[in-house]
Amino acid sequence: MTPPAVPAETSGRQPEPGLRADAERNRERILAAARRLYAAEGLGVSMAAVAREADVGKATLSRRFATREDLITAVFADRMDAYAVTEALADPDPWHGFTRYIEAICAMQAADRGFADVLTMTFPAAKALEERRAASYHGVVELITRAQAARHLREDFTHQDIVILLMANAGVIAATGDAAPDSWRRLVGHLLRAFATPGTDVPPLSPAPASTALYRAMIRLGRPGVGTS
Template sequence: MTDRLPHMLRADAQDNRDRVLEAARALFAERGIDVTMRQIARRADVGPATLYRRFPTKQILVDEAFEYELRSCRGIVDDGCADPDPWRGFCSVIERISLLNVRNQGFVDAFMSANPGIDTFSAHRASLLRMLAELAGRARAAGQLRRDFVIDDLVIVLLAGRGLSSTPPSSREAAARRFAVLAIDGFRESPTNGDLTRAPRLVFEKARTVR
């Protein structure tokens, strides 16, 4: 009996950890990353002490809760950059990330946050934006991406797409697909393109440059 007790305790601790992560993912997806640790503990049906024992800071919890989305996001960018047709690769990134984002309200918040208290993704963000800037540069050199595109324009699309999470769940994916098509059409090089206004400064200088 005593030999089984440590194993039972470990199983119970793992169950609590899994419940906290499940609750955090659900709340972040529904409401964004501004939910409190106390709300997460309540949803997981664990005490605050148990939650903080498994996840000492909210930063650690955010990091683990979005591990899948972060891997998925990198895979999308890797696939787009590997496409021999840079415009097709660029379009696939917009389409797939739009769908990824609409499924989780909190992921874009966490990924694009400039708040050092919760921003655990800065290195990933810098790397992915740099890769996307290079992909955009190749698409523009091929004459398919509008000449006045800057990487901040893609960030605007990511931030704007976050608003689709407020649409009815049954319509979100369809809305995300249509939004992606509209964004791609706006990025396409055309002799009828109008002049854009000055781009806002949303990302760091090294990622902003499109060669």
């Protein structure tokens, strides 16, 4: 009887360079496809759709990324690093650092529907992503504490309010789409005014969207499937 083949990992042989290069190319194609689909449609995109977009087989996708959480982590880990509050904490003005942070993460939400989903969901199985989220959380708490100590941020503002803000912003982004794409800026401006203590300087309020643009957004929202991931 012919003995079973010994896998390369246990035989001491390294994969041929050509095979490693092909595997890396497939991985990059998958990540690029997932980024495009997640940005446009949110995290509801199926793994099968990602495989089709990347022009690879489902087996190839599962070899590179065994689970949906693995793929999401690979796509958004660097975005979560950018979402960290390091730059905001380095601002010598605690209130300016706080407003800068809020505006930055809301802009990132608006630019990428998938990232908007990541910010308002949890992925217990995606440990690397959750570790990055935890690191950002501690930075946010410090940012809030500093702004309150400077007496510019309301004392009753809590870190939970950040999550509520992100959920509200995600809802506006999903509802308005490209019909009134800058509406989120108006929302964030009003919320920063609500968070500020009396007499605190606040960023200028963005212009209100045109009535016709909001009307188009309302019509769009009434279509089946719009506004959901």
